Amino acid sequence: MATASDHKPASVEGSKGSGERIAKRIARAGLCSRREAEAWIKDGRVKVDNRVINSPALDVRAGQLIMVDGRLLPEAEPPRLFRYHKPRGVLTTARDEIGRPTLYDTLPPGLPRLMPVGRLDLNSEGLLLLTNDGELKRRLELPVTGWVRRYKVRAYGLTDDQTLGRLAKGIAIEGVAYGPIEARLERYQGDNAWITMSLREGKNREIRRVLDYLGLSVNRLIRLAYGPFQLGALAKRGIEEVPRKVLNDQLGLNIESPHRARTSAASRAKG
Structure with a gap:
């Protein structure tokens, strides 16, 4: 499999027509937020159709091959949202330089990659929303949401x-x-x-x-x-997924059941 070092970075101008911004596409795949994806692009970690790109001003369309750090970008999963009861003494971060417990140390196994919506500081507790979708995270955090x-x-x-x-x-x-x-x-x-x-x-x-x-x-x-999501009787360190119907109703989304099959992008990556 080709890696980013096999090609010199190519500056790609924003394409016209239907599609979505490359950073948004990466965020929807659950790898990171849109802002983080833009930084990855500028660092030369992203390829589109085997060309390293260095500008997030690019629209991508269905069927294009996208790779991050030499790995095929997964298909975007349907957005999911979880209610989590964060205890005191836990940081809302991925890692801590002095070894204090973090959010990811407390989550049970078997969950998708989740990102926190907003933050609760070390000594705060209660409801923390988690999502697998960078765009949903961004939407829920925007002040204009007014929740x-x-x-x-x-x-x-x-x-x-x-x-x-x-x-x-x-x-x-x-x-x-x-x-x-x-x-x-x-x-x-x-x-x-x-x-x-x-x-x-x-x-x-x-x-x-x-x-x-x-x-x-x-x-x-x-x-x-x-907003409309409540801590309720959720036990400390407890986590529950928000039902898809509730998510659709509260956010005006139209999330369908997961696709039965994925595209043949993996086979294209080999070729």
Whole structure:
């Protein structure tokens, strides 16, 4: 089988006509996100019809031979989405330089290659969506989706609904603007307040930062929902696939059952 080093990189202009961008096609195959695929292309890791390409500005069509790192790109599987109950102390990443447990250390065997939709930081827990499809991941993460993320938060300190109501119109902290957050005091447990919070676009550590600004120190953060998908009674480290019908209904998709057979791309690769 030919490898990328067998051919000099060829600059390929964007082709016209029906097709889809090469990075999108790679993402739909579940290898990575579209952004990662674009980086792979620029690094010369991708071939189309036995030519190394170095620009993601290329549309590919059915029947073209696509290879990544010398291996045939798999056919795009139907998009799948999973609900996962991430525990505390687990990183939402593939690897950690100092050996802390990662998401992929906790997943059971037998699953397809999955990518997280958004993130939960090391000390956060609760609902994390996982998908095999880079394009679906990108779609679910886009701010324009406008889906509400709902959290249950335990924080040390004193507050009330009037103070929490200040977040409803958005707030700026040290030059960073945070969008509207719905926050409601549920109860006190000793010196800790339990608060429910809902927001549509979560910046990095947003909940911890805005509550710290209000004089509260977060010591537990649980994501209960991401749009229409709920944590529910899913046990810690538990994972369940979202039924195809639910995925179609909620996202307006038309995902069919997996194809009975694949194309003869493998035989073309040998030739």
